[in-house]
Amino acid sequence: MRRAATLLVLLAGLTGAHAHAGCLTDGILLFPAPGAVVPPNTRFILEGAGREQQRVDALMGQELFLKGGSDVVSVKVTQKWLSTMKRVALLLEPQGELKPGQSYTLALERLLPNAKLLNGNQSEPRWVAASAADKLPPRYQVKPSVAEGAYTQDANGVSRFLKLRTTLAEEAPAYFVVTLQRSRGSAVKQVYPVPINGGEALVGHDACSGGFSFEDGRSYRIALEAFDSAGNKALEKLGTIEANAPRPE
Structure with missing residues (x-):
């Protein structure tokens, strides 16, 4: 039986645990x-x-x-x-x-x-x-939603993040394929994979790099598709999440 775990969806790239600990520069x-x-x-x-x-x-x-x-x-x-x-x-x-x-x-x-x-x-x-192959897709128990945004500036540059939370039932490592698009104006879509980890969950970038770029204060649509590491895709379709990009106060 799969256990339910409250997970924060990290959408800044594969390294959100380090998002506020300084830039991740050159590496894999x-x-x-x-x-x-x-x-x-x-x-x-x-x-x-x-x-x-x-x-x-x-x-x-x-x-x-x-x-x-x-x-x-x-x-x-x-x-x-x-x-x-x-x-x-x-x-x-x-x-x-x-x-x-x-x-x-x-x-x-x-x-x-x-x-x-x-x-x-x-x-x-x-x-x-592990002992057995994973054949079951991940399941949402609580759908993702925006908790808060953060804008910071330091010697390295500007960081912009949106924090999301969700509850997902899944034992294997899992990730999202995230599509980010301006709500109005530009039709350009940013698409990037992001792992689901415990702890804080961030959509955006630090001062050095990241999965997604924002323009200060602009409204964005966020679409999510969930996969486990075996490639099983969550069957439930999510609505688009709308949020404003963080900006300086």
Whole structure:
């Protein structure tokens, strides 16, 4: 049985836990976070920030590998999302299920030598495969809503965030694909994946990079699609959330 967990939806990119602890500059981020227990049919998201955006972007069409003991699983890049705030994210799909109980590392050194992992301290990102594949989609128990906004400025620059809250029933790591669009005027859409984590939840960017950009005080529409790390999509359709971008008081 899946347990219900009250989750805050972090929409600033894959690293919201560090959003107010200073900028995340040049490096890579991974979802699910290294060290997590993942379903054998998991997928991954690899993100490049700052100067690593270009190197990660160049991995489109490349073959990666997960290594677990004698087991080697081919990984293909199947989708790309590009942020206007110095971020790129790639969807990585293993071409076979992981072996339950086995620890796996993602071999990145050959393709991204000396890349800094920003959401972990492991020299090689590692995950452990759970006992059974995840076949059930995530379920909303409380739909996302805007709690508050925050605008800050420091020596690094300006940060803008909207905080959302939701309750989601899901045991595996989960994420949103977020579509952000101005309510009036420009029809340009920003689309980017964002993990669902416990703790605070933020839509926006810090002074260095992020998943989404805002114009001060403008009204925006936020559309959300929820997926678990196995790629199961939430069946319930959500209405669009409307909110004003944070601005200086």
